[in-house]
Amino acid sequence: MSALAWSSIVSLAAWVWLLLGQGFFWRTDQRLPPRRGPQPTRWPRVAVVVPARDEAAVLPSSLPSLLAQDYPGVAEVFLVDDGSTDGTGRLATELAGRCGGLPLTVVSPGEPEPGWTGKLWALRHGMALARTRGPEFLLLTDADIAHAPDGLRRLVAAAVDNDLDLVSQMARLRVGSPWERLVVPAFVYFFAQLYPFRWINRARPRATAAAGGCVLLRTETAVAADVPEAIRQAVIDDVSLARAVRRSGGRIWLGLAEGVDSVRPYPGLGELWRMVARSAYAQLRHSPLLLAGTVAGLVLVYLVPPTALVVGARDGDAVAAWAGGTAWAVMTGTYLPMLRYYRQPPWLAPLLPLTAFLYLLMTVDSAVQHYRGRGAAWKGRTYARPDAASDR
Template structure:
């Protein structure tokens, strides 16, 4: 066989393994039970625990009117309140939050400001440190850590607490449904979640004896005593990928974790152009690889073999009369596209986007390389006017 055919068969073998041996990552059925499900209704707590919602926010005036009212309007049977930590905003985020609370009513709102981060802290974790300290003074059993761009259905808090109490979980996290309305969002966003699930298969995370550990930082319900035992957020203060770091800290402390896709928890942050999406991915991609050049090289090679070889082999093999290369490349591309269909359905996107996954993967490859270049130029992870020149990756231990 030709060299191209060998690469095509290697890619096909990898895709068969990914399809069957990587925790069925491509399926989208890891969800919290619906509110009206009878089994779920029987598992609801007799006494609902106290919850404090902590929202770190920096320059979020553009999205706050779409997200904060949904938190204030939570239909929660127990005692709950919201603390919004205004992390040095320059667009009036704190004042807008107070105005929205006065207009919408609902759960009590406290707006606090921690000042500029101390050395060794990333901005979001510095805000969470201040917010969780205020929250613990209220004596809650649970903390809900949620981003300022996340809108929650009215039963979101109730479902999260019910799942945590009914299953004796210390951390329950939902991957918020990101916005996918513009052309670039439709092309890039579902693939972002698909790649995340491929790296951290939800089934492996949710096993009684887990094989992987991760969380989604936009929506994390955390048992307060477990947070104290894990030493968070202090233990992960330099992490850029704070959600994975948080999950690992909780797991090290003996906590039980669940992660799944959200039904009624949505990100309202727009990413209308490729530039915004590029910056979102590039700011943390190299940190995910622990700033390791060998891991970067391996990742680039893996992306090329797994995602780019199949269409190249199909086209080149068909044009050059290399039947084995064309057949293996076409089969690998078909398996790849088929595995992407459930995520496209979850995001309510047209299925013709599935064969475009190799193109999207090439964009992620370039974003990852760009992330490494920024790091080695000392620009590191830049977000909301702050740059962390040498941020730490999520700790492994």
């Protein structure tokens, strides 16, 4: 057999294994656990902490949804203005005055100290202030996330009913522009492939992760895990947070969201590219070996199948064409549930190899920027590689 035929057979075998042996990552049924039993007689106190840097453009679409939470217990919102230059803090106060609802406190901690990433520096101050109110739970949510009116109540009920220390929902990202349709559902698909939700949610977990846009955390667990100090250098703060909680003995749940939506637009490829590239190489622990393995894996798993089908059909290589076409069909089938979740047309599924190729280029670019000394960049800040990795 030809080298292409052998490669296509290996790719097909990889897809059979991904289909059946990677925690059924492609399924989208991991949703917030339903209520069990009657409503609580006492709802725990909750503090909502929102780190925000230059978020004036999205805040009118997100903050009112937090202030309007229909929560039976005591809750309040703390927005941490992380050195914004666009009037984020002032706008937040104005929105609270117009919308009413939950009490809002706006604080500004100043520039991060050395060894801290900006978001975690903001969380440190917000969580410290929130803890003075004695909350039993902390909701850590990004400034671009809009929540359904019953979102906080459902999160707390799930944590209390299931004795969970961290409940995290993967916010539904905005999908409007053609580039968003091509790239965004695949972002969540690849994340789930790397961290299968079923493995995370098992009684004996085989993976650990969280989604930083929406994290409900027990206050006593945050203290036991020394969060956020223990992860202060982390660029991928959500996965690092989950690992810190798990190390402290906490129980974690992660799933797809209903009623938790990102309102941040990524209309062009450039914005999406920067979103992925800013942390892709950090995900690989800044390892050239892991980078090479990732590139080789993406080529074998995502690019070989369509290549083998086309070239095999052209050259009369029946084995390559059959194995490549079958692998591509399995790949397409596993992507369809995520497209349905994002309410996108099924004809996008066969384009997954193209999207994977873009992610390959984004990952390589992330490494190139790192070795040029630019590190992970976000909103005017650049984070070099930490001396000691904090997200292991």
